[in-house]
Amino acid sequence: MTDIAIEQPSLKDTLKAASGELGRVLERxxxxxxxxxxxxxxxxxxxxxxxxxxxxxxxxEVLRFTGNRLGLAFNLDPREIGVIMLDHEAGVEAxxxxxxxxxxxxxxxxxxxxxxxxxxMGRPRDGGGxxxxxxxxxxxxxxxxxxxxxxxxxxxxxxxxxxxxxVPVGRGQRELILGDRQTGKxxxxxxxxxxxxQYGLKCVYCAIAQRSSAVxxxxxxxxxxxxxxxTCVVATTGDDPAGLQYAAPYAATAIAEYFMHQGExxxxxxxxxxxxxxxxxxxxxxxxxxxxxxxxxxxxxYIHSRLLERATHLDxxxxxxxxxxxxxxxxxxxxxxxxxxxxxxSITDGQVYxxxxxxxxxxxxxxxxxxxxxxxxGKAQLPAYRSVAGDLKLxxxxxxxxxxxxxxxxxxEEEKQQMLERGRRVREILKQGxxxxxxxxxxxxxxxxxxxxxxxxxxxxxxxxxxQTLRDEVKVKCAGILEAxxxxxxxxxxxxxxxxxxxxxxxxxxxxxxxxxxxxxKPQ
Numbered sequence: 001m002t003d004i005a006i007e008q009p010s011l012k013d014t015l016k017a018a019s020g021e022l023g024r025v026l027e028r029x030x031x032x033x034x035x036x037x038x039x040x041x042x043x044x045x046x047x048x049x050x051x052x053x054x055x056x057x058x059x060x061e062v063l064r065f066t067g068n069r070l071g072l073a074f075n076l077d078p079r080e081i082g083v084i085m086l087d088h089e090a091g092v093e094a095x096x097x098x099x100x101x102x103x104x105x106x107x108x109x110x111x112x113x114x115x116x117x118x119x120x121m122g123r124p125r126d127g128g129g130x131x132x133x134x135x136x137x138x139x140x141x142x143x144x145x146x147x148x149x150x151x152x153x154x155x156x157x158x159x160x161x162x163x164x165x166x167v168p169v170g171r172g173q174r175e176l177i178l179g180d181r182q183t184g185k186x187x188x189x190x191x192x193x194x195x196x197x198q199y200g201l202k203c204v205y206c207a208i209a210q211r212s213s214a215v216x217x218x219x220x221x222x223x224x225x226x227x228x229x230x231t232c233v234v235a236t237t238g239d240d241p242a243g244l245q246y247a248a249p250y251a252a253t254a255i256a257e258y259f260m261h262q263g264e265x266x267x268x269x270x271x272x273x274x275x276x277x278x279x280x281x282x283x284x285x286x287x288x289x290x291x292x293x294x295x296x297x298x299x300x301x302y303i304h305s306r307l308l309e310r311a312t313h314l315d316x317x318x319x320x321x322x323x324x325x326x327x328x329x330x331x332x333x334x335x336x337x338x339x340x341x342x343x344x345x346s347i348t349d350g351q352v353y354x355x356x357x358x359x360x361x362x363x364x365x366x367x368x369x370x371x372x373x374x375x376x377x378g379k380a381q382l383p384a385y386r387s388v389a390g391d392l393k394l395x396x397x398x399x400x401x402x403x404x405x406x407x408x409x410x411x412x413e414e415e416k417q418q419m420l421e422r423g424r425r426v427r428e429i430l431k432q433g434x435x436x437x438x439x440x441x442x443x444x445x446x447x448x449x450x451x452x453x454x455x456x457x458x459x460x461x462x463x464x465x466x467x468q469t470l471r472d473e474v475k476v477k478c479a480g481i482l483e484a485x486x487x488x489x490x491x492x493x494x495x496x497x498x499x500x501x502x503x504x505x506x507x508x509x510x511x512x513x514x515x516x517x518x519x520x521x522k523p524q
Contacts, residue, residue: 172313399423
């Protein structure tokens with residue numbers, strides 16, 4: 001049997017291999033030898049810190065505290081710096097070092113954000129791992145100049161009849177949604193996001209100081225209906241530092257601006273800016289800024305105006321994209337003249353007011369048509385809407401006034417009684433479930449039916465069933481007409497007569513009529 005000789009490595013070779021491995025380890029663990037400007041904490045608490053040192057610090061520069069916690073330089077006083085904390089201050093105490101980062105607060109942007117739930121710093125909140133985005137945008141950006149903008153000419157369809165017909169929104173517009181608690185403000189905004197699937201708009205939903213359960217519910221609704229594919233959620237809850245709540249809407253706008261600069265149309269929802277104003281007031285008072293009306297600082301108007309001015313429709317030289325803003329604000333006891341609501345009303349291009357009285361009556365969405373207005377969207381509205389619902393807002397407001405007057409038992413002449421009957425059917429038509437979104441063609445069908453008096457013989461309690469019948473049948477019979485209408489064609493007399501005939505055939509059966517009433521009267 002032959003012995004096999006095993007060659008042993010020499011001591012020289014062993015030392016060489018060990019030194020090479022040691023060199024690689026040391027290379028990976030080499031310290032960062034950069035030069036940093038370092039200060040220290042004087043006081044900290046309640047989400048703000050006072051720092052001394054850092055003579056070269058700039059306004060709104062990100063500072064790094066112990067434990068890799070971040071803050072934002074807010075007050076630059078001669079002897080100290082007021083800092084708002086972007087993380088909880090646990091582990092940071094007086095005497096702790098503070099280091100400049102040399103950069104302003106920014107957020108990752110791009111396609112990687114779609115389908116994700118992040119905080120205003122771009123850190124994930126959905127357990128999906130880090131956001132891998134190659135581009136970052138600063139939170140604060142200058143709004144586009146007047147010469148860089150184009151008029152609002154394209155409608156943003158929300159899928160909700162009362163909004164699209166009576167308070168229309170255009171792409172690039174700022175439309176305020178306001179009302180008391182629990183009146184359906186978030187539901188209206190979420191419905192608008194869900195309806196953008198068929199139009200290819202990117203969406204950003206920004207939750208500011210919301211309950212965690214409320215944010216989770218919105219995200220679940222978006223995921224259930226496959227809307228997260230084109231939506232990013234920027235979320236802060238009431239447990240987050242006030243500084244993070246303050247930064248949230250600016251981060252959401254930066255994410256939306258990236259897509260706008262790529263030539264795309266974007267919808268961003270701020271839910272809600274009353275919480276944003278409260279967070280800013282808290283920070284300002286803690287940093288000893290002078291209080292003004294209702295203890296808000298003097299620049300409370302400016303923080304919202306510089307945010308909403310970034311919503312626009314850009315010209316072709318700048319990409320041609322648009323950013324549509326739907327800020328939400330909460331009123332107290334229907335007080336539209338309070339400080340923050342009046343500020344936002346003056347900044348935006350119109351408002352949709354949700355009335356608690358209508359909500360309690362079961363009229364949903366609870367849009368108060370008389371108090372809602374769109375100063376821009378009517379110019380972008382499809383021509384067919386103007387033909388069908390041009391006078392509907394005025395006549396509906398007159399109906400509501402007449403209905404209140406008739407409750408006193410006053411005997412009305414026949415014309416006024418017919419107006420009441422028509423108005424009650426219009427109100428039933430405008431009712432709509434939260435996720436029962438309608439295409440423009442379907443909306444035109446039911447609005448034409450009620451405004452032309454074709455549903456005057458239908459009992460009020462059966463109007464919604466008749467409207468569903470119209471949606472199912474007429475959109476099949478008149479598919480070509482509806483397609484032309486949705487592409488911007490006017491509602492010509494030929495189209496109108498074709499739709500009228502199809503509507504009459506669909507609701508002419510006994511299922512839709514109240515045969516017992518025998519009321520064949522038509523308004524003059």
